Amino acid sequence: MMTEYRPFVPPERTLMGPGPSDVSPQVLNAMCRSTVGHLDPEFIKLMDDTKRLLQYAFQTANPLTMPISAPGSAGMEACFVNLVEPGDKVIVCINGVFGQRMAENVVRCQATPILVEDPWGTQTDPDKVEQALKAHPDAKILAFVHAETSTGVRNDAKALCALARQYHCLTIMDAVTSLGGIEVDIDGWQVDAAYSGSQKCLSCVPGLSPVTFSQRAVELIQNRKTPVQSWFLDMNLIVGYWGQGGKRAYHHTAPVNSIYALYESLRILHAEGLAASWQRHHRCHQKLVNGLAAIGLDMAVDEHYRLPQLNSVLVPENINEAEIRQRLLNEFNLEIGAGLGKLAGRVWRIGLMGYGCSDKNVDYCLSSLSTVMN
Amino acid sequence: MMTEYRPFVPPERTLMGPGPSDVSPQVLNAMCRSTVGHLDPEFIKLMDDTKRLLQYAFQTANPLTMPISAPGSAGMEACFVNLVEPGDKVIVCINGVFGQRMAENVVRCQATPILVEDPWGTQTDPDKVEQALKAHPDAKILAFVHAETSTGVRNDAKALCALARQYHCLTIMDAVTSLGGIEVDIDGWQVDAAYSGSQKCLSCVPGLSPVTFSQRAVELIQNRKTPVQSWFLDMNLIVGYWGQGGKRAYHHTAPVNSIYALYESLRILHAEGLAASWQRHHRCHQKLVNGLAAIGLDMAVDEHYRLPQLNSVLVPENINEAEIRQRLLNEFNLEIGAGLGKLAGRVWRIGLMGYGCSDKNVDYCLSSLSTVMN
Known part of the structure; x- marks a missing residue:
């Protein structure tokens, strides 16, 4: 019997991990x-x-x-x-x-x-x-x-x-x-x-x-x-x-x-201009950081040398970080990143990159995170 | 003044060179x-x-x-x-x-x-x-x-x-x-x-x-x-x-x-099956070879070890091969390949590959070539 291969229709994810980011x-x-x-x-x-x-x-x-x-x-x-x-x-x-x-x-x-x-x-x-x-x-x-x-x-x-x-x-x-x-x-x-x-x-x-x-x-x-x-x-x-x-x-x-x-x-x-793009990344980052603080989540990196486009967030004690990511993916089609190397298990990495660096994505991420953390 | 960059809208080529071939x-x-x-x-x-x-x-x-x-x-x-x-x-x-x-x-x-x-x-x-x-x-x-x-x-x-x-x-x-x-x-x-x-x-x-x-x-x-x-x-x-x-x-x-x-x-x-695909390449190749012969063009490679998908055609004496390719591209949006390395200037390379290996492409190539060669 011949195997049948069906067309691949990807799920519509919101990509807020370390990349790839949402493509316009x-x-x-x-x-x-x-x-x-x-x-x-x-x-x-x-x-x-x-x-x-x-x-x-x-x-x-x-x-x-x-x-x-x-x-x-x-x-x-x-x-x-x-x-x-x-x-x-x-x-x-x-x-x-x-x-x-x-x-x-x-x-x-x-x-x-x-x-x-x-x-x-x-x-x-x-x-x-x-x-x-x-x-x-x-x-x-x-x-x-x-x-x-x-x-x-x-x-x-x-x-x-x-x-x-x-x-x-x-x-x-x-x-x-x-x-x-x-x-x-x-x-x-x-x-x-x-x-x-x-x-x-x-x-x-x-x-x-x-x-x-x-x-x-x-x-x-x-x-x-x-x-x-x-x-x-x-x-x-x-x-x-x-x-x-x-x-x-x-x-x-x-x-x-x-x-x-x-x-x-x-x-x-x-068309947007480099300076405007940097500013947008900075602004959305601030909004994300403020929102995360409001739901009790801290940043892993000192604000003086923190990247706006890649936000390492400390995983709170007693939280199964993989389960949170899994639920975001399954229930909200939202991808955020795990920690890598020495930071595996200790942080989440939230990307705000390019087209994906938007108020809409920040709002969605905060609301979804706050839902699954409760 | 800021340079303006316009969207790139590629011409609709028929790709019959050595690759890339027409993409489905x-x-x-x-x-x-x-x-x-x-x-x-x-x-x-x-x-x-x-x-x-x-x-x-x-x-x-x-x-x-x-x-x-x-x-x-x-x-x-x-x-x-x-x-x-x-x-x-x-x-x-x-x-x-x-x-x-x-x-x-x-x-x-x-x-x-x-x-x-x-x-x-x-x-x-x-x-x-x-x-x-x-x-x-x-x-x-x-x-x-x-x-x-x-x-x-x-x-x-x-x-x-x-x-x-x-x-x-x-x-x-x-x-x-x-x-x-x-x-x-x-x-x-x-x-x-x-x-x-x-x-x-x-x-x-x-x-x-x-x-x-x-x-x-x-x-x-x-x-x-x-x-x-x-x-x-x-x-x-x-x-x-x-x-x-x-x-x-x-x-x-x-x-x-x-x-x-x-x-x-x-x-x-x-879905087509390997054997059917090979057969289609062979059939279109034969049709191309016959059609080329009819307009007086010879193959460069012995038929016993000739590839059906890549046809090296001898450029006739007194023909400017680059001009023919240029006219095919400009007048017919048809790309065929030049010779490479030692065969530069001596052959054209006509690809019949995958989706581009079709009766339609063979017919178009023969008709366009015969027009520009006259």
Whole structure:
């Protein structure tokens, strides 16, 4: 007997976890338009516009700004495999899952990670970073996470970049959860390489990772002593397809429809304006925090370095956190996130990202939470 | 003054190049349904069904069968970085662009490729492969391309796999353009690792690469002496998310909507049946070949090993091949492919893949070509 497979009709969730966030219907509609070839002249124009919009979002004039055709973890890997060579020293700031993942990437490049560790839920301490920079004058790169999705902490990107330059290091910054939700100023802070994700504050579908590389980073990549260990992520090759100029050489088949979606999500961000988007994230965050306090729930992260788009909420004693999430999902079609790594079981993570960062979602989350907690 | 960005409305092309192929409206509709979380229980059920359908398409019982969250080039890299270690010898059959790319992957794994080269447009010669296997008894893997998209040649996968086993080699097979269009029999041929692409005969949107690994391959991966150089493509980690069993651990955020699309495209293939799909590809191919002959165009590849889904057509003398393609695109919204690498300027590549492999497309292509050639 032949198995029957039925069409998949997903439930209509409200996505308030750590991502993917709610995708705007406008983005979904853009994505399902007819596929064109990855070398079609109309698609190449779209690629150019997408690059310009990414430069806007990242606040950079870097010509090498484009989406990697894979999720944020691949964007992270693209930054490390292109900039790091075997034997290099890389200072990695760790105060959550994604800092750890950076260190793992350094090891896989046969380089040495110098770890600067701070407790999960607190900021990376710039003093410790400076000590590490002093202790390792041969370090080539300082790597850190701007918005730690696993904890809800904002690291001080501007200060860390200034330190890196003072000690002649390049910087790699994880901007997966920050881009579009809080200020990201690639050129102002002089970040050398950054990667983001489509599915956080851009509210696009998951699967793409915008990246940007400074001129210093490009020179370093061009002057490597060893080949980039990944063929798929080798920027020397990718630039032939995504780079400037008329002729686009085939490297891999771009995820055409996902680029439609990314373009549309960036178009929405551009129309709203970066500052307005940051302000909206801040305002909804305040409303959420106040509402949570009213039902007796405390935030896990100090307000001075708390992310508006990723809210870590302390699970009260004697509460089965998994059961609460399950009930929100089953009874309210509402997804919030569990704690990750060291914070598993201790916090919930409530995302207010992009399209999903709205009064409507805050109200719904507070009302649903308060119902299931009673 | 602020730049204005307008919605992108793609032209309605007929895609008869080397891929992406025409995507079924049914697949596009499935893709733009509401995004759910990548750990949502409903999504996890969809992952399981997608794996089962991929096992059907690959004709395998391999538990480790799943889509890589990136295009075919990343699927290729996933096979090489997981199976190859520094210092290994890998025999690579080259008779087109994608065999070359395989050799490039071997080099980036710090291993040694042993090249078995045949002229572009002809088959890999099993005798030469056997000589290489005899000359290199320490070779660990035999790698070859089943359907060379750059030339339109089908290599004899069954014979090559039999040789590999005879000489105690594992096999890596590129099935990017073959899967769904001609017979692919992973278990029957005892292929150890294979990768495909979503945008060829599956007629899904570009961006995903289905892969499958045999038990022998899994054991080899589990017993590596060195870590997999790619964190993103490390099957030891990916299996925690896509593997068997109840608990799914976060590795990266899956491209949720693209998986909706892949599932739908596989559902369509399953409903038609593999044999019926292969037959349809064969029938449309014959019709195309006959029609091309009638307008004086010859095939570049011998009929004994010609791919039905990728037709390399010789460009007649004194014809500007690029101008013909341009006119087809501009006047008929019809995309056919240029020659790639050594065949650039010498052939056109006409794809008949999946949903785009239809009488309607063959008729349209023949009529448009005959108009612009006159």
